[in-house]
Amino acid sequence: MLSFFKAFTLLIFLVTVEARTRRSIDLIAAHSLVADSRLPREISPNSYNLEIAPQLNEGTFNGRIRINVTWQEPTDKITLHAYENLDIFKIIVTQFVPDDETEKASPKSLLPTQIRVLKTQRDPKTPLYVIHLEKVANRGTQCEIDLTYKGRMFNDTSEGLFRSSYVDPQTKTQKWFAATHLRPNLARKVFPCFDEPEYKVPFVINVARHKNMTALSNMPVEATKPMEEKPDWVWDRFQQTPPMSTFSVGIVISEFDYDSSNFDTEYQKPGTTLHSKVRVWARPDFISALKNVTTKVFRAIKILEEFWGCPYPLPKLDLLALPNYQATRPADNWGLLLFKESELSGRGSWHISQELAYQWLGALATPFWWSDAHINNALARYVTAYTTVKMETNESFNNWPMTMLYSIYYEFSKRYPHGKSTAIKQDSTSAKTELVFRMLNYTLGERTFKQGLQNFMKDRQYKTFFADDIWKSLTVQAKKDQVLKDDITVNSIAGSWITKDRLPVINVTRDYDKKTVTISQRVYLRERPHDVPDQEKFVWWIPIILIREDKMDFTNSTPTVWMRKQREITLTDLPSDDKFIIINPEEIGPFPVNYDIQNWNMLAQYLCTENRVKIPVNTRAKLLHDAWNLAYAGDLSFATALNMTLFLKHEREYLAWDPVFTLIDHIGRHIDSSDVHKKFQTYVRLLLTPLYEELGDEPQDGECEGKSHLRSSSKVFLCQAGYKPCIEEAQTAFKKWMESENPDEGNPVSNQYICPVFKWGTNEEWEFGLQRVINFPVNRKQSERTYLLKTLAGCPNEAAKIEKLLNITILEQNGNFTDNDVYLIFSMLTGSANGYTTLFNFLKKNWDTIKVRFEGKLHLWNSLITSATTVFKTQEGLDMVSELYVQRQSEFGTADFVIEKALKNIKEETKWSNDNLPVIEQWLDEYLEVNNATK
Structure with a gap:
């Protein structure tokens, strides 16, 4: 089956440069700009x-x-x-x-x-x-x-x-x-x-333009004079800028228009007489789509001025919506922000908040060199998130930081984080550092944290900085406010997190008789085997924030104690044996927590009561997410993890549901080669059907994006699990395409319906889709053909459909399919046991023919062997691959290393299946019996 979750979420001086020799934590040694x-x-x-x-x-x-x-x-x-x-x-x-x-x-x-x-x-x-x-x-x-x-x-x-x-x-x-x-x-x-960013000096900018056009730059226009040699042209001279780096220079020349109401609105800075004029520009026929932008900008500026303790530093701000803007992110020139039209006209405020954050952090205070740009980026991301949340908009960003945090849990728990991708490493490291700033905000206290950053900004405005300047300012303020002991520095805390491509997991074991708890830390590893070298050397500064059932107070985020790179500590004076404890509420630190079974069971029982709302929704989500992922990693019984889902029967907060869909996808794909999978799909239908029916098919006026997201996700996973109303709806929509006079001219069916039809529908419907790929016109968007081909290969339950597609593309070598198509098909077949098992049998049956076909196409041969052999997870699969390896041992050629690695990985997955499938099946049997469900 195609991974529905993947389909659904397809989701950085006039001054003399100071001689500065201190070296901050270097996060991006591999970044190309470091070697500029x-x-x-x-x-x-x-x-x-x-x-x-x-x-x-x-x-x-x-x-x-x-x-x-x-x-x-x-x-x-x-x-x-x-x-x-x-x-x-x-x-x-x-x-x-x-x-x-x-x-x-x-x-x-x-x-x-x-x-x-x-x-x-x-x-x-x-x-x-x-x-x-x-x-x-x-x-x-x-x-x-x-x-x-x-x-x-x-x-x-x-x-x-x-x-x-x-x-x-x-x-x-x-x-x-x-x-x-x-x-x-x-x-x-x-x-x-x-x-280079360290050279921050003033600019005077002069721009020549036709008199019918408008020129904009970082500062307001100071004077305009005619150009002698061109009577229809003029020179605009702009006021001198404050000291700034070369990358902050901004110029736009256009015939854009702005809403006059925007220009007339002046924003009074607190404590000053300076007015900033904000104008929002666009092509004249698009300007009406930007009516609410100025309001968002004023709100964001007010929040940012309060956060940094200093006013917006320039006398004006221009925002432009550019048609055909191709950059991956907006251009945050100082005082002149450039966006894609869709970014500026969208409902949310994230893009606006982010670019305004850079007006202070990046423009006003600038990283000395690119090795500190990552800290700048991470802090700017944190400030953006802070601003967006404070604006209290109706956008789905209210689930910050959970969605981002879950993704870095997965990345840093891999045996080989980031693979070979520098871009993934930079992004995940920046996301982790953003969460470190969030952790410091909680553990130092928001007042101390903000005051420390305000001191930093006051000291470094119009200058450059190292990351050490940020950590030092926070440390000084924390010592002043007596929230850190004299022998602790923020640099030590942050460094223990930032310099590692790993995250910790905390194990909490209570001695209920002695009313004590032993807390230990180790590397969090989700992928198997857990044989990462030197993992015993990884230790962190970890804040232990403890909530107890008899004294529940989620407003106090002061750590009970810091684990100072200690392997293990013991705390005393815990509650009685009938009261649970929670460590790391609200995901204050970026680490999962594992408890002893008795504490897990008390938490599961409490969540099933009406009192569960006393535990904030982010903490409810954390408990669920931690339990499932620890079980997936082999550190917790799946029976305990599945018990943690029972409260969802009564849960309607979308943030609590947010981790569920990822976990259903991960577990579902892992067990879909076993008989347990059908029972699991029944469990998914029982879990999601009441929620989806209560939410209704259509969005309600004014509902938040989170609720819309919950409805969409529920529908996607119900379709995946065979929910009949979903399948019938998809087939009804697909029928309109099948009955159209010229089906190759366009696809009237929404993408959400295609995979359910190819998965649960008729052979005729699948064949219709196949012909649409074969006959796809060259003048239509090829991305539509690619999506159709992905679903044709990745969605069907029947092996016969997949085998037919393989016969056409490989044995018959149909000219309508390219090598890239074949590569894509192989990749999609790894998403389900039916897909990769059919591919394996096809390879085994047609070995000699395929070997000849791919003789000069080693990339396809290697891809085929990889897709056909590496994804098995049971003893049966291990036996199949081992037998093929023995039979064809001398014939794998360049893919020999692939099959050897596959056998090693399948052995690990088989061990996981042997350990966990019986537990999952027993729990499901009991659950389905209680709910009178047919297996």
């Missing part, structure tokens, strides 16, 4: 004066940059960043020399002297541009570097200075606009510069 071409430290910039004149129709721009610099060391070279697309054709270097050549000369006595440029040099392997001078300039020398150049704008990417267009619906003419996206190190594509 560093500039020599001999010269540093003091200010920039930038002139940009884009030619939108031609896709080119003229530029001039004047950089005021100071020599930090004697040198006769100036090294800048400049991309090869910049044609620099004029260079003037002017030195300012004191009249009397003494250090006491006043600035007014400085006289300019031009220094001759001997030659320039480009490094073909790096974006460095070197200017060789006729003489050495000494330390303290000030010069102006004046460079005139040309460049190209591209409209196939949204990087650097790019252009794009849209069609005016009234005049039917093409309208061009230009904009910049310079983060993280793309300013060098637009102007020669010292393109």
